[in-house]
Amino acid sequence: MKSRMIIVAAPSGAGKSSFVERICREDSRLVDTVTYTTRSPRSGESQGHPYFFVAKSDFEKKINESFFVEWALVHNNLYGTPLHQLEEAWAQGKSVIMDVDVQGFRTFKAKYND
Secondary structure (H helix, E strand, C coil), rough: CCCCCCEECCCCCCCCCHHHHHHHHCCHHHEECCEEEECCCCCEEECEEEEEEEEEHHHHHHCCCCEEEEEEECCCEEEHHHEEHHHHHHHHEEEEEEEHHHHHHHHHHCCHHH
């Protein structure tokens, strides 16, 4: 596999997460990231699945520490992709596949134009 990163971008509710989850089960060369968020967990969600849930102050501290490769404010909640997850996958020779909204895609495209 030659790609280091595959971005699946679409509006909320388009099935991005379901697609990424399934293809990661089917192809061990692909690794999904776990996004951090300040929103509260919903029914059926737990820490690390599908998000790491953190307080706003913790998220802001991580922003200041350059912990995130990208982050965004979406519907009054913060969401961010941790850089270390990308670096760890690449060090293992894997490709990262992730689902992001259009705002996140623009950020990734600017940072990783290839």
